[in-house]
Amino acid sequence: MSRLVLVLGDQLSRDLSALRKADKSEDTVVMAEVREEATYVRHHPKKIALIFAAMRKFATTLENDGWRVLYTRLDDPDNAGSIVGELLRRAEQTDAAGVISTEPGEWRLINKLNHAPIKTHILNDDRFLASHQDFEDWAEGRKALRMEYFYREMRKRTGLLMEGEEPAGGQWNFDHDNRKPAPGDIDPKGPLTFEPDNVTADVLALVEEEFGDHFGTLRPFTFATTRDEALKALGHFVEHSLPTFGDYQDAMVSGEPFMFHAILSAYINLGLLGPLEVCKAAERAYDEGNAPINAVEGFIRQIIGWREYVRGIYFLEGPDYASRNRLDQTRDLPDMYWGGDTKMACMKAAVSQTQEHAYAHHIQRLMVTGNFALLAGINPQQVAEWYLEVYADAYEWVEAPNVVGMSQFADGGVIASKPYVSSGSYINRMSDYCKGCDYSVSKKTGEGACPFNTLYWHFLDRHRERFSDNPRMGQMYSTWDRMDEDRRKTVLADGQAVLDRLDAGKIV
Template identity: 75%
Template sequence: MSRLVLVLGDQLSEGLSALREADKASDTVVMAEVSDETAYVRHHPKKIALIFSAMRKFAAELRADGWKVAYSQLDDSENAGSIVGELLRRAEQTGAAEVLATEPGEWRLINALKYAPIKVRVLPDDRFIASHNEFEDWAKGRKQLRMEYFYRDMRRKTGLLMDGDGPACGKWNFDHDNRKPAPDEVTHDGPPGFEPDAATEEVLDLVEARFGNHFGTLRPFRFATTRAQALEVLDHFVKHALPKFGDFQDAMLNDNRFLYHAVISPYLNIGLLGPLEVCEAVAEAYARGDAPINAAEGFIRQIIGWREYVRGIYFLEGPDYPDRNLLGHDRDLPALYWGGVTRMNCLAKAVGQTREEAYAHHIQRLMVTGNFALLAGVNPGQVHEWYLAVYADAFEWVEAPNTVGMSQFADGGIIASKPYVSSGSYINRMSDYCKSCDYAVSKKTGEGACPFNLLYWHFLDRHRERFSNNARMGNMYRTWDRMDAGHRATVLEEAEAFLERLDAGETV
């Protein structure tokens, strides 16, 4: 009896468990561009184009390898519009009674397959280093699920940057060396880009026609859309950017969007690259003496530490995790996140880059757009949907914990031991944004005072009951309490006035 083999748009890996289980001689691979997957949030046009183009090319590679592939393009007249609908349509055509599927990375699709009116055998997604059971065993009995200790176990498991039973150079974590402010000069010209071929141009035309009104600039489109191209991006990073990646991974610049970042997360998250192979490439560069330990360790921690950890949290916490809002924030996402005019240069730069590139690095996301949303009390569900929509690497398993947990503290501290909030001083230290801003980062109150300075203390004041006993925040509350009572009142009054202008839709 023939079966269907489902391959989703973020499962473009030759070694996918569903493909390994299938029989090339008798089974049919099903791949589908469906409206349901483009519409549950208003995805950035570049994100849709990347996935569709990579899907079409992966399907062609499967056919060349001898697979029978039933592929549905978005504008096919018989397209059912949903993954389950396409499976039912292909089952009727082929007579298949069973579907082999690799576990999706979102509860939404997991449940759709679970309740589909056709037998679906879901196989583990073993492209990750830690299985669900491994993470659950690690988490069991722990009062706090801190990534650092999980990361050490992943180092031991993989053997990456290990010296016998201990870490290379005697330390597990070199993060202290990776916080240098923005450099005066960047010697890396960013990741390589690729001119769209005919197949990609066809996708771009489709996306332009169907999703041209979504937030985001579609052209120029320079993403890699095949594994071979993704490997070129990885190789370029290791050779040209990795040596300084660690030093400047938290830095931000007005006129340089990529600095020394790899920009491979989209390719990791759709399956064109594997986590272990990218870490091995970095570890080998360190072993050759081509990259310092702080750069190699910092990169590897992002992949086998943080990336694996947030996936573990997402599946451990369950389907309601993206809906959590333990701080009770309810402000609507401001229009500036969708490109509305703002006088805050850091936000204008981060959002503008997001609109044009479908990319911003982790500090722009965490300490600029995320920090502002948290300080302003924006509903974390709206923040979550924005991040899920606008970034090419955003899939719920990785995006929700980063946003709901790490960025917005809406999970109450499962991921982060304290909220990631700061005044304007942090942004000023790590970037050149403040030098060309309408607001003065040095001003604490009064006309032209940096809004981050006002909102930081406003946030601490309104959440005092929750955070004043937090060991990592006590000093800030003591600083606040030492301020003159009149100054504290002015800060709170001006912060409230700023939030009123924000709610009224005024330019801030």
């Protein structure tokens, strides 16, 4: 008997395991734009438009490949409103005996499929380079699951940047070369952009009507929405941005939201690009002398190292991972994260570009918006939900470990060996934000002192019992202990004043 083949909006790959398992002559592909998936968090309009437009075009690709595709648009009056509802509706239409699905990337949807009132066979998502079993085998017996050691295993397995048994360039990691602040004459090319065609224009009109009240600017919309376009975006990055990506990957510059970053994660996470082909394109640039080792290694590490690692952590730790709050942080997310007024230039820059582009690079996410949330004691689930809502590349499998684990230390140290907190000096070193800020980054206390400075010490003091024995934080506590007692009291009072303003809904 025939079956339904479910293809989700982030599974737009022709070699998807569910498609390989299916019989093109008998089975029917089901794809659906459903309100439940668009609103379980209030996704950025650009993210919704990207997914819907890419889905519609991928459905056409499958039809051209000879598949029968039953595609439901959001405004279809018969739309059941949920993935399971659409499967049941299509099963009744086709007399299908069951469903084949590639594993979704969120426990939420896996649970829905596992409990659907129709027989559903969930297959491994082998678009990732490390299976769940691979990661479990690597993690077995380890006291600490550090990404660096997983990454080295992935390098050996894939052969990327390997010279026999040794890493190219004589070392595994060139991160120390990738922390330069941007020079004054920087001129990033930015990502390749695309004009919306008729299909995308129809989606934009739909998203504008249905989700126009969500946080984020929909137009202009310049994302790639097909594999061919995504491949062009990859080629553009490798030629124009990869050579200097490494040097300035941590740098932040006002008015330059993209710098030399690839802006390919949304396409990889949708399935339009494969992680290995992206890494091989970068490796070719190194082999041909068109990009230096520090840039190529840093880029490849983000994909076969970090991307594969956080996915492994998400599934290894289980469905409760995203709800962890080991630091017991409970403050509500401030209005500044939704575009509300703030006097902090760095926060304003990171949030405004997020609102406009559905994008911010990793240091803006980790050391600006994430750093502030951690220092201010914001509830990590509210922080994680914000990241899931506002970024075009965000899905829970990648966002929960990055936010709950790496950014907010809410997993208690599964991912990070220490919390990623800093005073304003780091942001000043890596950006030009502080030059135009109402606060003074050089002021540690008193009127006009940078909130990062006072909150930094307030965070360390209130969590001293947990972190004072951490070998990577001993120097911080030694510095704190050497301060004059009156100065410590002043710093803590100033930090508490910032928190009191947040609690009162006042501008910080």
